[in-house]
Amino acid sequence: MKVFLKEPLLHFLLIGVVLFVIYEVLNPSSNTDEKEVIINSAQIASLSAKFERTWKRPPEIYELTTLINEHVLDEVYFRQAIALGIEKNDPLIRRRLRQKMEFYTSAGDVNAVPPDNELHAFYQNNIQAYKTENRYTLKQIFINTDIPVNKLNKRLSQIKKSLNTAGTVKGDASFIPEVFNSADRNEITRFLGERFYKQLAELPVKQWTGPVKSGLGLHYVYIVSQIPGSLPPLKNVKSRVIKDWRYQKNLNLREMINKRLLADYVVNIEWPVEGL
Amino acid sequence: MKKKPYTALPFPALLLVLLVSCDTTENNKGTTFSESSAVKTERNVTQSVSVKANPMLNAYFGETHVHTAYSLDAYLGGTRLTPADAYRYAQGEAVVVNGVKHQRKRPLDFVAVTDHAEYMGEMYSALYKSAPGHNHKLLKELRELKAIEERQKWFLKYVVSSNRSSVPKHPPFFAGQETVASAWQLNIKAANDYNQPGQFTALIAYEWSAAPEGGNLHRNIIFRGDSGPEYPVSYIDIRREEALWDWMKKQEEMGLPSLAIPHNSNASKSMMFPAVDSEGKPIDAAYAKKRQYYEPLIEMMQTKGNSEVHRKFWAADEFADFENADSIENSSNRKFTKNNFVREGLKLGVGFAQSLGSNPFKSGFIGGTDNHNGLAGDVSENNFQGAHGLEDGSVERRREASVSGWINSRDQSIGSLAGVWATQNTRNSIWDAMKRRETFATSGPRIQVRFFGGENLPTNINNPETLVKAGYAQGVPMGGDLSQTVSKPVFNVYASKDPDGANLDRIQIIKGWVDARGERHEKIMDVTWSDNRKKDDNGKLPPVGNTVDLKAATYTNDIGAATLTGSWTDTSFKTNEHSFYYARVLEIPTPRWTTYDAVRNQLPLLEDVPAIIQERAWSSPIWYQPAP
Numbered sequence: 022m023k024v025f026l027k028e029p030l031l032h033f034l035l036i037g038v039v040l041f042v043i044y045e046v047l048n049p050s051s052n053t054d055e056k057e058v059i060i061n062s063a064q065i066a067s068l069s070a071k072f073e074r075t076w077k078r079p080p081e082i083y084e085l086t087t088l089i090n091e092h093v094l095d096e097v098y099f100r101q102a103i104a105l106g107i108e109k110n111d112p113l114i115r116r117r118l119r120q121k122m123e124f125y126t127s128a129g130d131v132n133a134v135p136p137d138n139e140l141h142a143f144y145q146n147n148i149q150a151y152k153t154e155n156r157y158t159l160k161q162i163f164i165n166t167d168i169p170v171n172k173l174n175k176r177l178s179q180i181k182k183s184l185n186t187a188g189t190v191k192g193d194a195s196f197i198p199e200v201f202n203s204a205d206r207n208e209i210t211r212f213l214g215e216r217f218y219k220q221l222a223e224l225p226v227k228q229w230t231g232p233v234k235s236g237l238g239l240h241y242v243y244i245v246s247q248i249p250g251s252l253p254p255l256k257n258v259k260s261r262v263i264k265d266w267r268y269q270k271n272l273n274l275r276e277m278i279n280k281r282l283l284a285d286y287v288v289n290i291e292w293p294v295e296g297l
Numbered sequence: 298m299k300k301k302p303y304t305a306l307p308f309p310a311l312l313l314v315l316l317v318s319c320d321t322t323e324n325n326k327g328t329t330f331s332e333s334s335a336v337k338t339e340r341n342v343t344q345s346v347s348v349k350a351n352p353m354l355n356a357y358f359g360e361t362h363v364h365t366a367y368s369l370d371a372y373l374g375g376t377r378l379t380p381a382d383a384y385r386y387a388q389g390e391a392v393v394v395n396g397v398k399h400q401r402k403r404p405l406d407f408v409a410v411t412d413h414a415e416y417m418g419e420m421y422s423a424l425y426k427s428a429p430g431h432n433h434k435l436l437k438e439l440r441e442l443k444a445i446e447e448r449q450k451w452f453l454k455y456v457v458s459s460n461r462s463s464v465p466k467h468p469p470f471f472a473g474q475e476t477v478a479s480a481w482q483l484n485i486k487a488a489n490d491y492n493q494p495g496q497f498t499a500l501i502a503y504e505w506s507a508a509p510e511g512g513n514l515h516r517n518i519i520f521r522g523d524s525g526p527e528y529p530v531s532y533i534d535i536r537r538e539e540a541l542w543d544w545m546k547k548q549e550e551m552g553l554p555s556l557a558i559p560h561n562s563n564a565s566k567s568m569m570f571p572a573v574d575s576e577g578k579p580i581d582a583a584y585a586k587k588r589q590y591y592e593p594l595i596e597m598m599q600t601k602g603n604s605e606v607h608r609k610f611w612a613a614d615e616f617a618d619f620e621n622a623d624s625i626e627n628s629s630n631r632k633f634t635k636n637n638f639v640r641e642g643l644k645l646g647v648g649f650a651q652s653l654g655s656n657p658f659k660s661g662f663i664g665g666t667d668n669h670n671g672l673a674g675d676v677s678e679n680n681f682q683g684a685h686g687l688e689d690g691s692v693e694r695r696r697e698a699s700v701s702g703w704i705n706s707r708d709q710s711i712g713s714l715a716g717v718w719a720t721q722n723t724r725n726s727i728w729d730a731m732k733r734r735e736t737f738a739t740s741g742p743r744i745q746v747r748f749f750g751g752e753n754l755p756t757n758i759n760n761p762e763t764l765v766k767a768g769y770a771q772g773v774p775m776g777g778d779l780s781q782t783v784s785k786p787v788f789n790v791y792a793s794k795d796p797d798g799a800n801l802d803r804i805q806i807i808k809g810w811v812d813a814r815g816e817r818h819e820k821i822m823d824v825t826w827s828d829n830r831k832k833d834d835n836g837k838l839p840p841v842g843n844t845v846d847l848k849a850a851t852y853t854n855d856i857g858a859a860t861l862t863g864s865w866t867d868t869s870f871k872t873n874e875h876s877f878y879y880a881r882v883l884e885i886p887t888p889r890w891t892t893y894d895a896v897r898n899q900l901p902l903l904e905d906v907p908a909i910i911q912e913r914a915w916s917s918p919i920w921y922q923p924a925p
Contacts, residue, residue, distance in 0.1 A: 195761060
């Protein structure tokens with residue numbers, strides 16, 4: 022008996038029965054319509070069709086009966102669950118319902134184009150997003166670091182010396198280009214990674230510096246020129262701005278719908294009193 | 298929260314929205330234009346850009362398999378991102394998924410959004426009020442209804458009820474095939490909007506999701522150009538792959554070349570590499586030729602597991618125990634069989650090449666995620682927050698729940714990344730590389746791998762640039778065929794680590810072949826490795842070590858190599874044996890996504906999934922077919 026009392030399933034069932042009784046007591050007016058489950062011929066046809074799609078044959082009558090009985094039980098459980106309100110505290114169900122609602126309420130014209138003044142204002146307000154990133158023309162000498170530390174240090178100091186005396190130095194074998202020509206972020210990070218690209222903005226121009234670290238090893242770098250990111254005029258990025266405007270308009274619309282929904286409610290948020 | 302009666306919520310809300318949306322449509326009347334003209338205008342703009350090209354080819358990284366809200370299952374799972382969102386995310390912008398902001402650390406080079414063709418039209422008419430069908434008489438009727446109650450009734454009758462039935466049907470105002478075409482045009486438009494030659498490639502694509510008897514025959518169809526067919530054929534239109542290829546042929550004749558990428562062979566119930574066609578007849582040379590032509594690639598790994606090999610059938614492969622996704626066997630009567638895995642499929646393929654004269658399963662390798670959140674190429678182990686809407690959208694559910702009908706959430710691999718060797722980042726260049734199989738897949742990191750074969754290749758190369766030049770001049774790259782050789786073929790391989798990731802452990806070459814009696818064989822060779830390790834007396838290379846701190850979910854690059862270069866000659870090569878060779882590059886051990894998830898949320902590590910993994914890259918194979 023003790024084991025029995027600890028059984029969570031039993032607790033669950035008992036709670037269910039209690040809630041059920043309470044519900045019946047509180048809702049004496051439940052009428053017979055709500056107690057009626059009708060399975061019409063269209064629903065039966067659709068159950069049958071679903072079976073057929075899976076099994077490539079129509080269900081036998083006993084199989085169809087089972088499907089219908091399951092469907093009836095689904096319906097009855099659904100009604101009971103709603104009646105008991107157990108969906109209200111299930112975050113998954115709540116989120117799913119919200120998403121279904123959002124689905125019915127999604128809007129947004131995929132082809133909308135703003136009037137010129139609106140487009141211009143949007144561009145001005147979001148101008149930072151259209152700034153291009155720095156491009157670089159640079160030379161680099163790659164040093165493979167998969168060698169013992171003492172050897173590596175010796176190599177580095179040798180290279181530094183010959184670079185300072187304007188000699189040429191051959192880097193270690195690699196697939197990294199020795200020269201990048203007006204290369205953008207994508208082109209540089211493809212070979213050298215984000216960390217390397219980010220360091221470039223800090224490096225002096227027209228002189229050898231380093232070693233600079235990348236994910237692949239060390240590099241001596243000579244920046245021939247930095248082409249700083251700039252703000253392209255609206256006409257050069259018009260189609261992108263229109264896309265962003267549409268995107269933002271959709272977000273705004275969602276917000277507007279949220280607001281209209283909220284307008285029908287008085288929301289009181291009871292923050293815990295300070296000190297409690 | 299002060300309440301109105303709970304039951305009163307839905308209908309006023311729905312109606313309100315209908316009203317709101319009617320308003321917006323009217324406001325925009327003067328500024329909208331038709332879809333087709335929009336596509337044309339923007340397409341013409343994108344073609345005028347001149348683009349840098351690298352004759353020695355660049356590795357471009359991308360996604361070939363991602364679903365958005367236009368896919369019914371993704372939508373039902375809670376996904377709200379559209380194809381446009383997927384492209385924005387791919388380009389590095391922040392999106393919100395399951396209420397949480399999500400952003401890539403590095404943009405992708407290319408993406409094929411592959412929404413299911415099935416139910417695409419239904420999603421469209423539901424999602425967009427500018428859709429064809431919008432002016433259907435029922436919708437006009439709706440706009441004429443004044444009383445709230447009448448509108449409520451209308452909405453229940455025509456939308457909600459059909460949505461609630463066990464087999465959702467198109468509501469009466471659904472415009473049939475024309476709507477599918479419109480949804481598809483929207484997909485195409487989004488791709489054309491976000492395609493930026495030289496910077497970012499958005500490939501026009503969709504998924505054909507056939508699953509006869511629950512066996513996964515899914516294919517992603519990727520088009521080469523700036524336009525697609527009138528509408529995508531679905532499983533409802535075309536039941537089996539042979540008819541799909543016939544349709545692709547017809548499209549190609551009309552100037553729309555495409556290729557099909559099958560996936561999840563691990564879940565195909567032995568139908569991915571079959572000995573018989575869809576009518577049960579033994580496959581013949583015509584089947585083999587068609588399939589080889591339309592299906593140059595196969596997706597190696599995705600959220601629902603790695604299809605290369607399974608430890609159960611490959612005990613001798615010490616790296617076979619990697620994202621085996623065992624729990625997919627728990628539903629739909631899926632059972633793993635050796636013939637379902639890619640390596641075995643390749644062997645079966647060379648077997649058929651021997652018996653039929655043509656190889657039906659001549660598959661190069663490509664990556665994809667099958668992410669159903671619209672998160673293209675979301676493959677960073679340290680940034681994974683689920684791939685299936687609500688089902689794995691919280692840390693609790695990722696640890697304890699399952700993606701229904703498929704896999705225990707914690708058992709998911711988070712998918713693979715597609716690598717493509719192309720001269721430039723444009724649709725044509727990337728698609729052409731896929732078509733000639735010059736592609737590779739990685740389990741997530743941006744490992745770059747070069748692989749060449751040929752009898753005249755130099756064997757003493759330590760400079761990767763020379764390796765590549767010699768490879769193209771005197772041999773063939775991954776995806777190619779060895780010419781009729783008289784001497785032993787040489788294979789040269791080079792890999793560089795992800796510049797923002799972990800070091801490399803080793804490169805292996807895997808050979809598969811059939812002997813004269815048709816028996817299948819394979820051999821795995823360690824070709825080059827880090828840290829000056831020595832093979833033991835049995836020829837086994839000791840493990841690279843492990844730097845992972847499980848408490849902090851971190852690793853260091855104190856072990857492993859940044860780049861590896863190697864050469865291997867097949868001394869047991871026989872000129873009369875059909876064979877294939879591919880390279881597998883292994884990283885040093887790093888934390889699995891479940892480990893990052895646990896540490897981030899201060900939860901104990903899960904016991905039944907590995908805490909660390911060795912990420913990897915697979916080059917497409919090089920084949921050898923003896924002269925007939």
